[in-house]
Structures are given as C-alpha cells and as structure tokens.
Amino acid sequence: RIKYTITLNKSNGIDNVTGDGTYYYGKNVAINATVKKGYKWEKWSSNTNYLPGSTNQLYSFNMPANNVTLLATAEVIPYTITYIPNGGIMPSTYVKVYTVEDEVKLPTIKKEGYVFIGWYDNKGFNGNVIEKIEKGTIGDKQFFAKFVPITYIVEYHGNGNTSGLMEPSVHVYDQRKELNRSTYKKVNSSFVGWNTEADGSGIWYKDGQEVVNLTNQQGDIRLYAQYNSSNYVVNFDSNGGLPPSFTTIEQVFGEPLKKLPTTSFNGYEFDGWYSSKTGGTKISVDTVPTENT
Secondary structure (H helix, E strand, O other), X not given: OOEEEEEEEEOOOEEEEEOOEEEEOOXXXXXXXXXXXXXXXXXXXXXXXXXXXXOOOOEEEEOOOOOEEEEEEEEEOOEEEEEEOOOOEOOOOOOOEEOOOOXXXXXXXXXXXXXXXXXXXXXXXXXXXXXXXXXXXXXXXXXXXXXXXXXEEEEEEOOOOOEOOOOOEEEEOOOOEEOOOOOOEOOOEEEEEEEOOOOOOOOEEOOOOEEOOOOOOOEEEEEEEEEEEOEEEEEOOOOOOOOOOXXXXXXXXXXXXXXXXXXXXXXXXXXXXXXXXXXOOEEOOOOOOOOOO
16 A cells, blocks of 8 residues: 655644654544644644545544645634723723733823822732733733822911911822811911912912812922901090091001091191190001001
C-alpha cells in the first residue's frame, strides 16, 4: 500500500496539534488540538476534497489516497467588563469588552465633591486598587469605583474688625455642619453675618448656620464678616428756651447730623447748639458724633 502524509497547521488560538505524520492509505488516523486559554475551539479546515474538514476537536478518519493538510482554528472569547461607578461620571468612551490578547487600562472617573481612589473588584473595596486588566487575563469582570469626600477649610476673615480672633473650621463634603459663631467686634458696628465676598456682594450665611457643600474643591474657602454701623442718638435741650422743633436725632455712626432743630428764647438771640450745657463744642449739620449725646 501507498503511504500519504498528514500535515497539521495551527492558528493563533491553538496551543498544540497531534496526529500528523505518514500513514498507509485506509489507515485510521486520529488528530487532536489543544486550545489556548481565552479561546474556544472552532474547526479543522482541509485543503483537499479527498478529506472534509470537521468541527470535532478530536477528529478521526481513514487516510485518503492523497496528501492532506489540515488547519486547526479557534475563536478568541470576548469577555464583558461591568463598571459600578457609585455616582461617578464615566467618560464618553471606555472599554466594555476585552479578550485574552488585550491589555485594558481602566478609566479615571469624576464625582463632584469627591476624590477618585480607584477601581476594586469587590464592593467592600478590599485588596489593592486595580489600574488595568493585564494581557492574558480571562473571564467577565466587574469593577467598583471608590471615592472619598473632599475636606475643605472655612477661614473666617474679620474684614476690618477691631477685636476678636477666630479659628477655621474643617468641613467634609456632603456632611452638614454649623459655621463657627463670630467673636469679631468692630467699633460702632454690629456683626450681621458672613459673606463670600468682602463687600457683601456674594452669598450670605447666618452666624452659626448649618451648611453643606460650600465648595466642591479640596482646599480653603474664606468667609468675610459683615457689619451694620450702629446708630447714635443725639438729644437736644433748649436750655430754658421754647421746646425745639424736634428733640432727638437717630443717625448712623460715621454720618453727619445733616439737620438741626430750631428754638427761641424771649429776650435772647439764639447762638446755636453746643455739646454741653456750659462751654462745649458748637454743633453744626456737618458734625459727626462719636457717641450718644
């Protein structure tokens, strides 16, 4: 009998093939292939009509009257990547499917007011941060994003205070906390609250107000003390004359009187208003009192 040759070739997903060699015509032949990790068996393909191909990985046949070449092929297995972002925002494009041949870098994601720590393969965040799927890995994967809230420091600026000191307060994003109560004082003024701008044009907060998320950035935020000027009261005594046209003026500290009452005394010429019953300083509409008088 005549001998014929079986030649076996393999594709990328095949690790090894067995059964090639020289066989007598009609001899029973068994060929086999070992599939690599991350691949699944596909088929044997034949180069001749003398022997059909087969989807059987272990392929048995009688040797035909012809030399035959067979190619073992396998398909790479796609695996799914599932991301649990835990409130984070995924990028517009990211890898959702990978194969044993791929190396996949896991995406960096953002969450307002939080710092992204990384991805873990468990929701308890045990073990190490996973930065990438290494080439040669197989199986569907699920990753959980871990975030920690930012901390920020609220600094309290006296904004022209004349006394008082205040320590900053430390706040954690998404956690409610009261602002420190003001210890600032300003001469002839009353503290009325806090503002994000020195001139009071920003956001207002009450003294000791419970706040949350004053900023979404790690770092410091400054609040400026705000004041209202206190009012002073000036009383007018006609000193024996007729009752004045009005007896008191209430005015904001730092502002001039702007107006004075009128009075008269029979037999006397009115000389004006003075800061005391005897002597004192003459008062005019431009006088700026520094205290109640």
